[in-house]
Amino acid sequence: MKDILKIFKELVKSWPVVQRIARYNNDQTYRENYLGDFWHFADPALQIGIMILMFAVRNGSDNGNPHATGLAGYIAWIALGMVTYFFMQAAMQKSAKSIQSQINMLSRMKFSLSAIPMTEIITELRRYFVMLGMAFFAILFMNVKPSIYWLQFFYYFFAMMIFLYALSLVTSTITVLVPDFYNAYTAVLRVGMWVSGVIIPVDSPKFPLLLSNILKLNPLYYIIQGFRETLLENPVWFWHNITANLLFWGIVIILLTVGAHIHMRFRNRFMDFV
Amino acid sequence: MVEKKVTVAANHVTKRFDLAERQSDKVKAVFKFWGKGIPNFWAVKGVSFEAHAGETIGVIGTNGSGKSTLLEMVAGLTQPTSGQMTINGSTSIIAIGAGMRPKLTGRANIRLKALMQGMTEKEIEAKMDDIIEFSELGDFIDQPVKSYSSGMKSKLGFAISVYSDADIVIIDEALSVGDPTFTQKSMERTKRFKEEGKTIFFVSHSAAQMRQMADRVIWMHYGDIRMDGPIDEVMPEYDRFLKHFNRFSENERLAYQKRYKEAQKTFTLGHLKQLERNRQMLLDPSTALKRQKEDEHSFTEGSEKMGWFTRVFLIVITILTVGLMNKQLLNMSWANVAAHPTHLITNFAPSKLAQLNQRHGRIGTTNPAETPVYSATQNTYTVKDGETLVGIAEKANISVTAIMEANQMMDQVVNPGQEIILPVER
Numbered sequence: 256m257k258d259i260l261k262i263f264k265e266l267v268k269s270w271p272v273v274q275r276i277a278r279y280n281n282d283q284t285y286r287e288n289y290l291g292d293f294w295h296f297a298d299p300a301l302q303i304g305i306m307i308l309m310f311a312v313r314n315g316s317d318n319g320n321p322h323a324t325g326l327a328g329y330i331a332w333i334a335l336g337m338v339t340y341f342f343m344q345a346a347m348q349k350s351a352k353s354i355q356s357q358i359n360m361l362s363r364m365k366f367s368l369s370a371i372p373m374t375e376i377i378t379e380l381r382r383y384f385v386m387l388g389m390a391f392f393a394i395l396f397m398n399v400k401p402s403i404y405w406l407q408f409f410y411y412f413f414a415m416m417i418f419l420y421a422l423s424l425v426t427s428t429i430t431v432l433v434p435d436f437y438n439a440y441t442a443v444l445r446v447g448m449w450v451s452g453v454i455i456p457v458d459s460p461k462f463p464l465l466l467s468n469i470l471k472l473n474p475l476y477y478i479i480q481g482f483r484e485t486l487l488e489n490p491v492w493f494w495h496n497i498t499a500n501l502l503f504w505g506i507v508i509i510l511l512t513v514g515a516h517i518h519m520r521f522r523n524r525f526m527d528f529v
Numbered sequence: 530m531v532e533k534k535v536t537v538a539a540n541h542v543t544k545r546f547d548l549a550e551r552q553s554d555k556v557k558a559v560f561k562f563w564g565k566g567i568p569n570f571w572a573v574k575g576v577s578f579e580a581h582a583g584e585t586i587g588v589i590g591t592n593g594s595g596k597s598t599l600l601e602m603v604a605g606l607t608q609p610t611s612g613q614m615t616i617n618g619s620t621s622i623i624a625i626g627a628g629m630r631p632k633l634t635g636r637a638n639i640r641l642k643a644l645m646q647g648m649t650e651k652e653i654e655a656k657m658d659d660i661i662e663f664s665e666l667g668d669f670i671d672q673p674v675k676s677y678s679s680g681m682k683s684k685l686g687f688a689i690s691v692y693s694d695a696d697i698v699i700i701d702e703a704l705s706v707g708d709p710t711f712t713q714k715s716m717e718r719t720k721r722f723k724e725e726g727k728t729i730f731f732v733s734h735s736a737a738q739m740r741q742m743a744d745r746v747i748w749m750h751y752g753d754i755r756m757d758g759p760i761d762e763v764m765p766e767y768d769r770f771l772k773h774f775n776r777f778s779e780n781e782r783l784a785y786q787k788r789y790k791e792a793q794k795t796f797t798l799g800h801l802k803q804l805e806r807n808r809q810m811l812l813d814p815s816t817a818l819k820r821q822k823e824d825e826h827s828f829t830e831g832s833e834k835m836g837w838f839t840r841v842f843l844i845v846i847t848i849l850t851v852g853l854m855n856k857q858l859l860n861m862s863w864a865n866v867a868a869h870p871t872h873l874i875t876n877f878a879p880s881k882l883a884q885l886n887q888r889h890g891r892i893g894t895t896n897p898a899e900t901p902v903y904s905a906t907q908n909t910y911t912v913k914d915g916e917t918l919v920g921i922a923e924k925a926n927i928s929v930t931a932i933m934e935a936n937q938m939m940d941q942v943v944n945p946g947q948e949i950i951l952p953v954e955r
Binding site for chain 1: 546547555556607608629630633637640641644645646647649650835836838839842843846847849850853854856857858859860863882885886889890
């Protein structure tokens with residue numbers, strides 16, 4: 256408990272620095288390339304485009320997806336899911352590696368180590384918002400009107416950030432201690448899209464119920480589904496499914512407690528491990 | 530002399546490293562239970578000193594005497610294994626090539642480092658030209674740092690730190706790499722720090738530099754402070770030691786080093802406690818016991834275990850979450866869970882799961898496999914009683930004319946038992 260408080264205090268204290276570094280990272284990444292920022296968005300846009308082409312067009316009229324109707328509906332449904340997933344995947348992957356790759360540089364500086372994974376997450380936000388803007392463009396084609404339910408976006412956004420940070424505390428520490436973990440983690444993240452209901456709806460009637468329910472435990476699914484409910488589907492407030500909410504926050508609290516503890520316990524030794 | 534503000538206070542500070550051979554041993558060494566057989570090395574074994582504002586403290590000692598480790602702790606980069614290190618003010622450490630990203634240009638590195646030290650973009654813009662000028666890099670500032678010579682790197686590092694405005698500045702051998710002119714300039718600059726009331730620690734092997742800069746010297750000797758005092762007292766002693774040491778034969782020197790290194794391996798906190806107790810006894814036996822009680826916490830390693838409250842909390846949350854998972858998996862209602870908590874487990878029985886699938890209309894249960902509308906071997910079909918060609922065409926979803934063409938029929942009359950061909954429409 257003390258650890259969590261301490262970490263959040265550090266986070267608040269280094270918040271301005273985190274933001275500045277995130278902006279700096281974004282400006283630097285593709286500086287050498289002629290097209291610069293274009294590459295930030297080209298890769299995910301290509302992937303989403305392909306997925307829409309192959310899945311949305313093919314499955315558009317299918318009744319396998321209880322959440323989307325028609326081609327436009329399916330495109331919006333897929334695009335929103337993929338934008339969210341890509342952001343989470345990139346943030347999770349980079350934040351897991353963050354401490355390991357930057358400790359050499361940061362060990363000579365007075366900068367809270369707990370803020371480093373957050374820096375990576377914040378760095379990814381720029382791409383996320385631009386991609387989200389594109390997804391909104393797709394949503395416009397549907398007959399969706401802004402409503403009060405859209406305010407839930409902030410709730411899910413907050414939930415997503417907390418979840419990503421809690422997870423990054425755990426993964427970044429483990430990556431330093433056991434480098435093999437990172438390989439396994441990236442491999443899992445790469446296939447994670449298929450079990451998080453991004454492209455194939457996990458509650459399709461074609462799955463046995465137990466399988467759907469297992470897939471629904473995934474916190475990534477909770478977030479992705481949350482954004483879809485907020486922006487696309489029949490208006491529902493996020494508290495309609497108490498169990499799912501409690502489960503998600505239970506997982507987040509466990510991750511946060513464990514993450515804060517192991518981060519604090521090992522951070523004085525990170526230098527010895529790299 | 531007026532007593533100046535204490536900026537750094539070290540109280541029985543120790544630092545231990547694990548001499549693990551493999552990564553996995555390092556991880557094990559962290560857990561006391563596993564890490565029994567892994568050797569330790571005490572780089573700093575119980576060091577106490579105070580530093581004041583406006584002081585320039587030179588740290589000397591042979592290689593591996595714990596200078597850098599001590600200064601890293603002063604900078605707050607690493608934490609002591611035991612003892613307290615109290616730091617009042619911001620710190621900045623200057624070491625050769627430290628904290629640079631080799632792929633980025635000098636300018637980008639300045640920006641990044643400044644950002645990490647908490648400067649805003651405006652402040653950086655304002656200082657950028659001064660930093661570049663001080664670093665003497667000229668056009669090289671826009672080249673990637675990997676192409677720099679070690680002298681250029683240290684110049685850049687020094688220039689960045691000079692403008693970082695810290696209360697405590699630590700210079701770890703960074704002065705000895707540049708050319709004499711630059712070194713001179715850096716030292717002038719460092720003296721200005723002193724006038725501004727900053728505390729400066731610096732490590733150097735050059736006695737001349739030391740005499741020029743420091744007014745107090747700490748002599749580190751294999752993890753201990755051998756001497757701490759004004760430069761006029763310590764430097765002659767150190768010189769005498771070096772002369773003596775250099776006169777040793779190779780074997781003697783190795784034996785000497787080995788003896789001290791061995792002491793650093795076998796050192797324990799209990800040992801330090803005993804030493805301190807003896808010292809207190811000699812100083813003033815009447816208060817020794819009291820002092821010892823007060824200092825008790827200095828001789829124990831900080832506990833890193835999870836607090837009891839956190840542990841209980843974590844266990845409770847985990848149990849609740851697992852329970853919720855089961856509830857979610859089995860689609861149970863709150864009322865059901867409250868009435869039959871055991872169902873959270875027993876409902877995983879295959880028969881119950883089958884029932885669940887049935888209730889929710891999932892595959893394998895309520896939807897029997899769709900029976901084909903007509904049975905045909907390949908594409909021939911035997912007409913049954915009372916069927917018309919139109920009826921068959923509708924069932925097979927083929928137009929009547931297509932069937933007639935395929936069978937070369939003149940009219941739509943079909944007889945029971947007659948075999949007709951159903952063409953495949955492409």
